[in-house]
Amino acid sequence: MSDLEKVTACALVIGNEVLSGRTKDANLNWIANRCTEIGILLAEARVLPDVEDVIVDAINECRIKYHYVFTTGGIGPTHDDITATCVAKAFNVAIERRKEAVELLETFIKKENLNEARLKMAEVPVGAQLIYNPVSKAPGFRMQNVYVMAGVPSIMRSMFDGFAGSLMSGKKVLSQSVACYLPEGAVAKGLEEIQTRHPNVDVGSYPFMRSGKFGCTLVSRGVDGNELEQVVNEIKSMIIELGGEPIDQDLVTPEDEISPDDY
Amino acid sequence: MSDLEKVTACALVIGNEVLSGRTKDANLNWIANRCTEIGILLAEARVLPDVEDVIVDAINECRIKYHYVFTTGGIGPTHDDITATCVAKAFNVAIERRKEAVELLETFIKKENLNEARLKMAEVPVGAQLIYNPVSKAPGFRMQNVYVMAGVPSIMRSMFDGFAGSLMSGKKVLSQSVACYLPEGAVAKGLEEIQTRHPNVDVGSYPFMRSGKFGCTLVSRGVDGNELEQVVNEIKSMIIELGGEPIDQDLVTPEDEISPDDY
Numbered sequence A, B: 001m002s003d004l005e006k007v008t009a010c011a012l013v014i015g016n017e018v019l020s021g022r023t024k025d026a027n028l029n030w031i032a033n034r035c036t037e038i039g040i041l042l043a044e045a046r047v048l049p050d051v052e053d054v055i056v057d058a059i060n061e062c063r064i065k066y067h068y069v070f071t072t073g074g075i076g077p078t079h080d081d082i083t084a085t086c087v088a089k090a091f092n093v094a095i096e097r098r099k100e101a102v103e104l105l106e107t108f109i110k111k112e113n114l115n116e117a118r119l120k121m122a123e124v125p126v127g128a129q130l131i132y133n134p135v136s137k138a139p140g141f142r143m144q145n146v147y148v149m150a151g152v153p154s155i156m157r158s159m160f161d162g163f164a165g166s167l168m169s170g171k172k173v174l175s176q177s178v179a180c181y182l183p184e185g186a187v188a189k190g191l192e193e194i195q196t197r198h199p200n201v202d203v204g205s206y207p208f209m210r211s212g213k214f215g216c217t218l219v220s221r222g223v224d225g226n227e228l229e230q231v232v233n234e235i236k237s238m239i240i241e242l243g244g245e246p247i248d249q250d251l252v253t254p255e256d257e258i259s260p261d262d263y
Helices: A028-038 A052-065 A083-091 A099-106 A116-122 A153-166 A184-197 A225-241 B028-038 B052-065 B083-091 B099-106 B116-122 B153-166 B184-197 B225-241
Strands: A008-014 A041-048 A068-072 A095-097 A123-125 A129-131 A140-143 A146-149 A174-180 A202-210 A213-222 B008-014 B041-048 B068-072 B095-097 B123-125 B129-131 B140-143 B146-149 B174-180 B202-210 B213-222
Touching: A008 A028, A008 A052, A028 A041, A028 A153, A041 A052, A052 A068, A052 A083, A083 A095, A083 A123, A083 A140, A083 A146, A095 A099, A099 A116, A099 A129, A116 A123, A116 B184, A123 A140, A129 A146, A129 A153, A146 A153, A174 A225, A184 A202, A184 A213, A184 A225, A184 B116, A213 A225, B008 B028, B008 B052, B028 B041, B028 B153, B041 B052, B052 B068, B052 B083, B083 B095, B083 B123, B083 B140, B083 B146, B095 B099, B099 B116, B099 B129, B116 B123, B123 B140, B129 B146, B129 B153, B146 B153, B174 B225, B184 B202, B184 B213, B184 B225, B213 B225
Parallel strands: A008 A041, A008 A068, A068 A146, B008 B041, B008 B068, B068 B146
Antiparallel strands: A041 B041, A095 A123, A129 A140, A140 A146, A174 A213, A202 A213, B095 B123, B129 B140, B140 B146, B174 B213, B202 B213
């Protein structure tokens, strides 16, 4: 696939709590899987602190570098929610309170409870389009190619699924996994030769240990189904030649189950 | 804490498998927590693909920007393990096969099985110091302020713990959490006033929903124990004034349990 055919994205996970270790990010893997399903190449991800300059710089760098930027976090009512302000600065526009966003909040929060803090959730950069939030109404927004979502996983997911259908997508990357109970060091040479013969397919090797036995899953990814099939067949032949048995499955690494002998 | 007193780090998680969604990263949260414990501010994290230019650029940007760079992934025997090559390019030095690293591998892998692919794990940039791997011997390495570790969590952790004692550390950031069953929108105003009075303490607000009740955990972080105590007391007073009850606990957000009323 040439670069022209690729649609790329970057995910920006915003929040001190992820960098301090308090919160385990639950959004990145979900976004990665959805992008892969859609045919978007998630080319990079960053976790950023609640620091204006850092967020503004990252948005400006990534919105030029990639087709899409997906941000999560920092759009709530408290003082540490600064994503909207940062996006406005990155695009050099003002922030405005959007009437339609206030109306959305009013469908959900009693008018007498709609204080200044909550109304902050109706403020978006001038020129932004609201992103619908079916869970708690407080909207996200899109500013050109930058999609700003909540950090709460259920809300983030519903926002993403709401706009996913409108995203450009490239050729869908197909993936096929073959596992074997041979260590990585045994398959490495043959695998590299297969990779060299098929530069359009990405071949990755991931070690695992299961029930005391060591092996690796060999994952092939590419947009051409025929070439992918060819690569998978070559991988299977190689495994058999090396005395192993190819298994049509991704034997995922169970954390901490890996051992020295793995290599 | 002034910037001069801060010791900062950046984590670089290297691997296509994390960006494609196949693998859920298990290292970032662990590194974040260890940095916080040690007194190092994890200032940023990035997930990078197995693409040489991207990795080289990120290393060169981050090793200047932060005191430490911690990388995970890409140091195995297969063709997609390119981290050592990338670090060498970033520092503009050659790669060399290190005798002591080969000897380490020999304690673990039968000599007749030590093929070229496995010997690749003994190759590090010229000038690098080996990082001990108590799990599977294949070493990581340190090049100036860049620490290169395995991606397998158990190995990464044992490598990090091996060198952690030698890291500079800043003042340790203390953290105290107070939860309450008040929505974020209710505490936002008072919380911002507290934050404004105490710029040296970072106050964060994290919404949750538990057993059908909505609330938020207010996390205060700072290096001065007395000021932290003061901030926590002010937060508790505010909660009581608003009709809530302060709880000395971090009521973590259970994924997907959040609801509209949260705000």
